[in-house]
Amino acid sequence: xxxxxxxxxxxxxxxxxxxxxxxxxxxxxxxxxxxxxxxxxxxxxxxxxxxxxxxxxxxxxxxxxxxxxxxxxxxxxxxxxxxxxxxxxxxxxxxxxxxxxxxxxxxxxxxxxxxxxxxxxxxxxxxxxxxxxxxxxxxxxxxxxxxxxxxxxxxxxxxxxxxxxxxxxxxxxxxxxxxxxxxxxxxxxxxxxxxxxxxxxxxxxxxxxxxxxxxxxxxxxxxxxxxxxxxxxxxxxxxxxxxxxxxxxxxxxxxxxxxxxxxxxxxxxxxxxxxxxxxxxxxxxxxxxxx
Numbered sequence: 001x002x003x004x005x006x007x008x009x010x011x012x013x014x015x016x017x018x019x020x021x022x023x024x025x026x027x028x029x030x031x032x033x034x035x036x037x038x039x040x041x042x043x044x045x046x047x048x049x050x051x052x053x054x055x056x057x058x059x060x061x062x063x064x065x066x067x068x069x070x071x072x073x074x075x076x077x078x079x080x081x082x083x084x085x086x087x088x089x090x091x092x093x094x095x096x097x098x099x100x101x102x103x104x105x106x107x108x109x110x111x112x113x114x115x116x117x118x119x120x121x122x123x124x125x126x127x128x129x130x131x132x133x134x135x136x137x138x139x140x141x142x143x144x145x146x147x148x149x150x151x152x153x154x155x156x157x158x159x160x161x162x163x164x165x166x167x168x169x170x171x172x173x174x175x176x177x178x179x180x181x182x183x184x185x186x187x188x189x190x191x192x193x194x195x196x197x198x199x200x201x202x203x204x205x206x207x208x209x210x211x212x213x214x215x216x217x218x219x220x221x222x223x224x225x226x227x228x229x230x231x232x233x234x235x236x237x238x239x240x241x242x243x244x245x246x247x248x249x250x251x252x253x254x255x256x257x258x259x260x261x262x263x264x265x266x267x268x269x270x271x272x273x274x275x276x277x278x279x280x281x282x283x284x285x286x287x288x289x290x291x
Contacts, residue, residue: 005278006277018067025260026078047065104220144240155167194215197246
């Protein structure tokens with residue numbers, strides 16, 4: 001599939017600020033199933049942009065505005081091509097207990113220190129255990145979609161998995177955090193993914209629509225047959241599906257704090273009023289799931 005992405009973040013300050021430093025992660029990643037064909041960033045006020053690749057492989061655009069200003073706009077334009085991934089491998093549980101798997105998994109098998117107490121998720125861990133790692137990934141994605149309510153009013157950007165469990169609902173970020181916790185509890189390496197989701201109603205046939213940035217998980221599944229190397233497989237617990245060509249990846253990390261779309265700090269007493277608008281345009285007709 002081919003998509004155009006227009007991503008605008010705006011901040012209005014109720015007074016002047018200075019030394020406004022920001023790090024932007026918005027460029028679609030390059031993966032075996034995804035290619036970024038075009039990427040442009042413009043800021044208002046204008047300033048010099050610096051680019052680097054972070055620890056987890058995402059491109060970061062960093063910039064600072066030292067002169068006084070009362071607004072900041074960050075405009076991103078991108079074009080990306082995606083394809084559906086190959087069928088995921090159906091390896092047995094024993095394949096997780098190999099040196100090759102543990103080496104590939106690395107830190108994504110380790111706790112982050114943000115997990116709930118084990119007894120709080122014991123029932124979910126037991127319920128999501130299936131006949132293989134892949135079956136567990138599928139079951140977990142479907143169960144979280146069905147058990148928790150998608151609700152933008154119950155959690156916020158700093159919410160924890162405990163908050164999701166307490167409230168019974170949250171947003172994609174919360175579903176992804178809980179998904180990674182449960183996968184690691186099963187001994188499956190997992191990472192948090194930030195990106196965009198083409199979420200047109202199947203009956204609507206829209207070719208352009210406003211969306212939100214999205215989050216899902218990737219699980220490292222052992223390879224099978226001629227594919228002995230483990231494979232990262234995306235799954236979207238907000239929608240209960242494996243990730244496909246409608247999921248546009250920006251980057252991954254252990255949790256949200258590793259791949260926030262924008263992180264910044266400024267000097268001054270003014271309060272900021274943020275606004276975000278993401279528009280995706282399908283450059284070929286085809287529909288897909290909800291966001």
